[in-house]
Amino acid sequence: MIYLDNAATSWPKPDSVWEAVMHVGKNIGANPGRAGHQMAIDAGRAIYNARVAVARLFQFPDPLRVIFTLNATDALNLAIFGLIKPGDHVLTTRLEHNAVVRPLWILQGRGVEVTYLDGDEYGRISPEELKKNRKANTKALILNHASNVTGAMQDLETIAKAAKALDLFVIVDAAQTAGVFPISMASWGIDLLAFPGHKGLLGPQGTGGLCIMPGIELAPLRYGGTGSQSESEAQPLCLPDRFESGTPNTPGIAGLAAGIDYIHQIGREKIEDHETRLIKSLMQGLSELKGVRLIGPPVEEARAAVLSFTVDGMASEEVGFLLDKAFHIAVRTGLHCAPVAHRKSGTLTTGTVRLSPGVFTTKAEIEEVLASITQVVNEAK
């Protein structure tokens, strides 16, 4: 089987990830931070190690402000509902996932103003556009680093710095880039970074998080037991406790730490280079096929390892079905939880076939995929 659905969940994982999950589950499977016995202390240490790994990867100054959540959606909800209040104005883009669009839609019903910046042909925004749309009550810019539909990447460093210069909070959805592309929270001026654990960071599903820069105050999304200040009905103010009520996914978080260690070992730059080469091969190969329309920026421009396309006269689901059944190639088809981005790329009614290679995808697999898609497209004619 050839797996090209890494934009949804990376697969397979490094062996060390499952070894870490098993080690924690079987040997130190206690509740971290809730007791003084050795196994609980070891479990707490496994989670702390993961905070350090995340902080290092994103050049983030304080591991105790790395908050672990169920997934990136959970982290984005915490960031958005925690920061934005009625009367605020928010700038965002037309490339956002429903993890941003749906919370904003709820906030619009509560008196928050939202402006969807048009950006260029591919939805990429500019400092000028930020400046032009900024109002007296503009509180934050919320944007993803790369679109999960088109692969289009924002020039995050430039945009984040421009937003900071306008005194905006910068909330970033790094779902498609974390672990593969460089992100420097401190030097770029990112205030809140939401990341999934189970995509580019190579951890298990059930993990994700939010990095909250020092000085940023948020209302929690969940309240409850934290193993700290247990005598108080009020949620603790200290981090990470304030935002981590209830028992965390200790084995999953240990697996996430192993995933990030793997990235550090082989080098993030090498992964970026590898995935970029593969996606460019796919683009070059598919661009030679008649009836295939590639979505998103041209091959010479920056993109995450995501390539969407449509085939004239074929539903995207049909292409995906044939690839799965006849060629054992796993892709995603249809709409990708991002209606605004589909509207922007003109694929809201057709959906797309999405190919997303990962760190373990080989060049030979990409060639086989190209040959298979060629066959599907030619037989359809």
Place this chain on the structure above:
Amino acid sequence: MIYLDNAATSWPKPDSVWEAVMHVGKNIGANPGRAGHQMAIDAGRAIYNARVAVARLFQFPDPLRVIFTLNATDALNLAIFGLIKPGDHVLTTRLEHNAVVRPLWILQGRGVEVTYLDGDEYGRISPEELKKNRKANTKALILNHASNVTGAMQDLETIAKAAKALDLFVIVDAAQTAGVFPISMASWGIDLLAFPGHKGLLGPQGTGGLCIMPGIELAPLRYGGTGSQSESEAQPLCLPDRFESGTPNTPGIAGLAAGIDYIHQIGREKIEDHETRLIKSLMQGLSELKGVRLIGPPVEEARAAVLSFTVDGMASEEVGFLLDKAFHIAVRTGLHCAPVAHRKSGTLTTGTVRLSPGVFTTKAEIEEVLASITQVVNEAK
């Protein structure tokens, strides 16, 4: 090592639990419900099987209304914030965990009235007390099935039926009983049942859920991608999608299903009987020790497999430290995220030493624990 901290997280787990986690992670590690390829379908099926297992255990009619969450706290936040609105009045008990107390404290600041029912000496409430405290705006009763501090159990069937007769919504925190004691949502009249996956259900940390009876409408706690109705900015109305935004913890949930299967295989009643015998042995043994004060109902009355005690002249942390370091016995000490319950039992300043045996605890271990505690207490004199 003897592990008596099962009330925080059960350990060890059945081997089948980790086998299920590994199988899903390594063989069908795709994103469930987000693609049409075989591996995604298999992942979706693993989660559906878990819904069926949960529904069967709690005699709950609709597997699609079993919502998986990060933990029981997450589930309780969804239930409480989703149902209770400003102007409502809520009845609750003095045995609640901070997963209930802290959300209610926030709601009190938003115009919700909360009455903490005193109950009897051990905090157990009665139908009469419900009736007496019910007001025109009383919307719900929120109660745990058993206290995580004292082990005191509510007569849930009687209380839930009485609350339904008063036209109240019944929200139950089954953190200390799910998987061990009988719970019948349909016939007892429980509307919302929150459960942890990693305690009595024997699943991995990072799992939990909320069963939402048909007809109950809640506001979501999180909004985002669901893999369904992706063209819409509005959160889908159908369940489970409405409450499960973002990628679920598929391997963890598969492990949870295996944990529940294990319970069904050996029989929940047998586990209840086993844990009850062990806790009674502990109570009998400790009651013979001078200077030891047992917290909670007497030995002949119902209690969950949780026993708290204090030792005259010793801090509970000191007792726990000695048990861990000198005897390799893991217990929890201090406050147990339930200040109201500690106040009720007179242990808010001292904390307690808490012993919580599990399905894999043996009679021989209990005897060893009793001998060790005897030694600790005698040497302290």
